[in-house]
Amino acid sequence: MIRLTCFFILFGIVLSAQQAIAGDTSILARPHAAAADAVITLPAGFSFTKMIGDLGRARHIVVAANGDVFVKLDKLKNGKGIYRLHDSNGDGKPDQVTGFGNYTGTGITIKNGYLYASSNTEVFRYKINEQTGEVDQASEQKIVTGLWDKRQHESKSLTLDNEGNIYVNIGAPSNDCQVQDRVKGSPGQDPCPILDSAGGIWQFKADQLNQSYATGTRYATGLRNVVGLDWNNESNDLYVMQHGRDMLFQFYPEMYDQKAGAENPAEEMFRIKKGADCGWPYCYYDNDKKGKLLNPEYGGDRNKTGRCDEKTKSIMQFPGHLAPNGLLFYTGSAFPAKYKNGAFIAFHGSWNRSPEPQAGYYVAFVPFKDGMPSGKWEIFANGFAGSNINRAAYKPCGLAQDKDGSLYVSDDNNGTIWKISYGGKK
Amino acid sequence: MKNIFITAVLFFLLASSFTSKQQPGIKASIDRGKKVYNATCLACHQADGLGVERMNPPLVKTKWVLGNKKALAKIVIDGLKGGEIEIDGDDFHNPMPPQRGQLTDQQIADVLTYVRNNFGNKASAVTVADVKAARTTTVAVAARPASKTPAKKTPVKQ
Numbered sequence: 001m002i003r004l005t006c007f008f009i010l011f012g013i014v015l016s017a018q019q020a021i022a023g024d025t026s027i028l029a030r031p032h033a034a035a036a037d038a039v040i041t042l043p044a045g046f047s048f049t050k051m052i053g054d055l056g057r058a059r060h061i062v063v064a065a066n067g068d069v070f071v072k073l074d075k076l077k078n079g080k081g082i083y084r085l086h087d088s089n090g091d092g093k094p095d096q097v098t099g100f101g102n103y104t105g106t107g108i109t110i111k112n113g114y115l116y117a118s119s120n121t122e123v124f125r126y127k128i129n130e131q132t133g134e135v136d137q138a139s140e141q142k143i144v145t146g147l148w149d150k151r152q153h154e155s156k157s158l159t160l161d162n163e164g165n166i167y168v169n170i171g172a173p174s175n176d177c178q179v180q181d182r183v184k185g186s187p188g189q190d191p192c193p194i195l196d197s198a199g200g201i202w203q204f205k206a207d208q209l210n211q212s213y214a215t216g217t218r219y220a221t222g223l224r225n226v227v228g229l230d231w232n233n234e235s236n237d238l239y240v241m242q243h244g245r246d247m248l249f250q251f252y253p254e255m256y257d258q259k260a261g262a263e264n265p266a267e268e269m270f271r272i273k274k275g276a277d278c279g280w281p282y283c284y285y286d287n288d289k290k291g292k293l294l295n296p297e298y299g300g301d302r303n304k305t306g307r308c309d310e311k312t313k314s315i316m317q318f319p320g321h322l323a324p325n326g327l328l329f330y331t332g333s334a335f336p337a338k339y340k341n342g343a344f345i346a347f348h349g350s351w352n353r354s355p356e357p358q359a360g361y362y363v364a365f366v367p368f369k370d371g372m373p374s375g376k377w378e379i380f381a382n383g384f385a386g387s388n389i390n391r392a393a394y395k396p397c398g399l400a401q402d403k404d405g406s407l408y409v410s411d412d413n414n415g416t417i418w419k420i421s422y423g424g425k426k
Numbered sequence: 427m428k429n430i431f432i433t434a435v436l437f438f439l440l441a442s443s444f445t446s447k448q449q450p451g452i453k454a455s456i457d458r459g460k461k462v463y464n465a466t467c468l469a470c471h472q473a474d475g476l477g478v479e480r481m482n483p484p485l486v487k488t489k490w491v492l493g494n495k496k497a498l499a500k501i502v503i504d505g506l507k508g509g510e511i512e513i514d515g516d517d518f519h520n521p522m523p524p525q526r527g528q529l530t531d532q533q534i535a536d537v538l539t540y541v542r543n544n545f546g547n548k549a550s551a552v553t554v555a556d557v558k559a560a561r562t563t564t565v566a567v568a569a570r571p572a573s574k575t576p577a578k579k580t581p582v583k584q
Contacts, residue, residue: 075515151509151520152508183523183527355468355473390474391476395479413479
């Protein structure tokens with residue numbers, strides 16, 4: 001009898017434990033790989049220091065003239081969406097870490113005494129004393145409002161030119177503007193109505209309040225989603241990195257085998273002139289065919305170019321799905337001469353390569369001369385993924401440069417910031 | 427000691443017979459469901475079912491998968507806009523494409539049974555009857571089972 005009682009008690013415990021698990025998400029296995037096994041590798045002469053970790057979703061970053069690093073978070077940490085890292089004793093670790101701004105987002109930059117930051121619908125600016133890193137929070141101004149945030153491709157990245165304009169990416173909330181987004185067999189909408197409000201770069205005045213679509217200018221269109229963008233002061237042009245479309249293998253296996261679907265389409269770098277149309281959703285760049293082709297949703301057969309012949313061509317192409325989230329033209333003199341005016345790109349890493357292995361999770365470099373690529377791209381900083389490429393430990397997202405010429409990289413998987421310096425011969 | 431042993435054996439026998447009574451034919455359904463998963467779901471939710479941070483939610487040990495079966499089937503049938511799912515304070519921005527015209531009732535039952543019994547999950551089978559009921563239900567909130575941390579919008583400055 002005692003045995004039987006014990007049995008039923010035990011059975012009851014097991015049952016209720018199962019019930020508890022079924023109703024509780026707190027035991028969810030976190031997909032983050034152990035960061036401990038990620039060893040970051042750099043070219044000879046370069047070294048890195050880890051400034052800080054555990055900031056969470058650290059998206060874009062910027063460094064003030066005094067060396068303070070500002071981080072935009074896509075998930076509030078202690079109720080704050082912007083963090084300032086101040087290192088007063090110069091040991092490479094911030095000793096004052098303070099937050100402000102109660103909105104999540106991606107974009108952050110500094111220009112002419114103002115710190116600019118974005119939520120997924122708005123752009124704000126604050127007066128900043130670049131010599132001390134002090135931000136006057138009371139000076140907050142909302143300069144752009146009402147931009148589309150339909151969840152997909154919601155990041156609003158920021159850069160400014162030298163004539164008082166700010167450029168904001170508005171990603172298309174869509175994979176390829178199908179009637180039913182991401183449904184196999186659903187046709188492409190032609191013309192694509194999304195392009196009126198998203199899928200491009202919008203230009204606003206840096207100093208005017210409450211601008212929106214009606215007062216802004218669609219500076220470039222046909223860009224599915226841009227997260228990494230930068231103004232190149234040498235060529236005085238805007239450069240952007242486009243995230244190419246997903247699902248070529250899954251939707252069109254008769255044209256793209258598993259490998260082709262992983263390698264295509266290219267992630268593309270564009271040099272943007274006002275009025276540029278870069279082709280999305282009608283066109284994509286095929287890495288195997290080496291050219292801009294019609295998307296299958298718009299009648300493409302992996303050979304036809306059709307209207308794509310008239311679209312703005314990219315100036316460099318990269319393997320598929322690597323997700324270029326940060327772009328920075330290096331203007332410093334601390335690195336060897338070949339890096340001067342070249343482009344660093346933070347590749348966040350892929351997901352639409354499965355069941356092929358994922359790829360990316362590195363910082364690449366493209367040498368430039370006179371505003372155009374002057375050589376092949378190469379991997380500059382690698383190893384962020386750690387031992388399991390399918391569950392990356394770190395995902396590079398933002399890039400920044402300080403006045404001494406060091407390069408900073410952010411990771412939005414754990415919220416890590418690294419500083420990369422050069423100590424070798426030049 | 428012997429008594430404990432007998433109790434343990436009894437326990438496992440009873441527990442396993444209980445499970446099999448609850449889930450007849452589950453093995454065949456799981457096997458069929460794996461094929462559906464690999465063809466339709468794996469691209470976004472990944473081979474390990476853990477999804478993609480910020481984009482595609484994990485399917486592992488979450489109430490969205492292990493909870494109400496009709497609500498789960500409804501997500502597969504009608505899809506999601508993106509942002510509805512919140513797990514431990516993280517949200518996921520990619521839309522879930524509706525499979526209403528893509529998968530049969532049997533395929534949806536199989537793939538959900540597979541997901542509920544793979545990646546470390548353990549839960550009862552989803553039946554064709556569950557899927558049929560989910561197809562015709564007009565309750566839009568079926569995709570939002572009661573949650574102690576309801577889906578919330580990204581805080582935006584007013």
